[in-house]
Amino acid sequence: MPELDTIIHQPARLQIMAALTQLAPREQADFSFMKAKLGLTDGNLGAHLLTLEESGYIAVEKTFVARRPKTFVSATAAGRKAFAAHAAALQAILKSP
Amino acid sequence: MEYSSEEAARALATIDASRSAMRQIVRAHRGHCYLWLWGVIWAAMALLAEFKGHAGLRLGNWLAVAGMAGSFLIGFMQSAQLRAPLDRRFLGLIAVIVGFAAIWPFILQGPADAKAGFAYVALVSMLCYIVAGIWFDYYLLWLGLAVSALILVGLFCFKDFFWWWIAIFGGGSLAGTGFYVRYGWREIS
Numbered sequence: 216m217p218e219l220d221t222i223i224h225q226p227a228r229l230q231i232m233a234a235l236t237q238l239a240p241r242e243q244a245d246f247s248f249m250k251a252k253l254g255l256t257d258g259n260l261g262a263h264l265l266t267l268e269e270s271g272y273i274a275v276e277k278t279f280v281a282r283r284p285k286t287f288v289s290a291t292a293a294g295r296k297a298f299a300a301h302a303a304a305l306q307a308i309l310k311s312p
Numbered sequence: 313m314e315y316s317s318e319e320a321a322r323a324l325a326t327i328d329a330s331r332s333a334m335r336q337i338v339r340a341h342r343g344h345c346y347l348w349l350w351g352v353i354w355a356a357m358a359l360l361a362e363f364k365g366h367a368g369l370r371l372g373n374w375l376a377v378a379g380m381a382g383s384f385l386i387g388f389m390q391s392a393q394l395r396a397p398l399d400r401r402f403l404g405l406i407a408v409i410v411g412f413a414a415i416w417p418f419i420l421q422g423p424a425d426a427k428a429g430f431a432y433v434a435l436v437s438m439l440c441y442i443v444a445g446i447w448f449d450y451y452l453l454w455l456g457l458a459v460s461a462l463i464l465v466g467l468f469c470f471k472d473f474f475w476w477w478i479a480i481f482g483g484g485s486l487a488g489t490g491f492y493v494r495y496g497w498r499e500i501s
Contacts, residue, residue: 218371226326229330230326230330233327233330234330235334237331239448239449242396244393245368250393252337273394285397306324308317308319309324
């Protein structure tokens with residue numbers, strides 16, 4: 216049976232990865248926008264993003280827009296692959312007797 | 313690590329909900345605003361030329377300038393939530409195409425009339441769509457090819473009704489594709 220990814224399986228990170236993998240490969244989502252959509256606090260989202268970034272599943276880009284600091288996040292190729300494998304493992308559990 | 317099928321079902325439901333919410337947001341950011349804007353502008357430019365002649369064509373040029381400003385504004389507003397980093401090579405390629413296309417009418421002293429002139433500019437725009445389609449997302453390639461063919465058919469087969477043809481099939485194709493982009497879902501790889 217395929218292995219579940221313990222990093223992705225945490226509920227908030229699962230939500231983050233599910234959302235980010237819906238973006239096209241070049242697209243990035245704004246941190247504040249993600250926070251509002253996922254209903255997480257600054258600290259909570261920041262901690263989960265750090266875990267995912269350290270695992271190589273997402274890329275974080277800090278920049279300035281109209282002189283204001285902005286953080287954009289996107290799923291990496293490795294993250295997309297890991298998420299697809301995780302979702303497949305969940306499906307396998309569901310189908311197993 | 314052992315997981316029950318109930319836990320797996322809950323996790324999959326979370327994934328589905330998150331994906332579905334993100335898809336709604338992504339749909340609101342995938343180019344339909346530009347297509348609606350330019351569909352309306354093309355139709356308005358063609359109808360102004362039909363009903364107001366040369367004065368309408370001049371006014372149409374200002375509409376195109378307003379469209380460019382509108383496109384910039386849409387891009388700026390949408391990039392606050394989702395964005396794709398600027399691709400400098402693509403922008404460079406588009407600048408080369410537009411620059412190259414802008415020089416030849418002066419050197420060759422063409423196109424012959426206002427309809428051919430409009431068709432020329434529209435075909436150059438569609439070439440940019442084709443390049444963008446190859447570069448980013450294939451629907452723009454098919455849109456560019458289809459509208460290019462429609463422009464040529466209109467110019468060579470229905471020249472007496474050319475402005476109406478452009479308003480309906482040019483502007484209509486752009487705006488119609490906008491609805492497809494807004495309400496359909498495509499994975500982009």
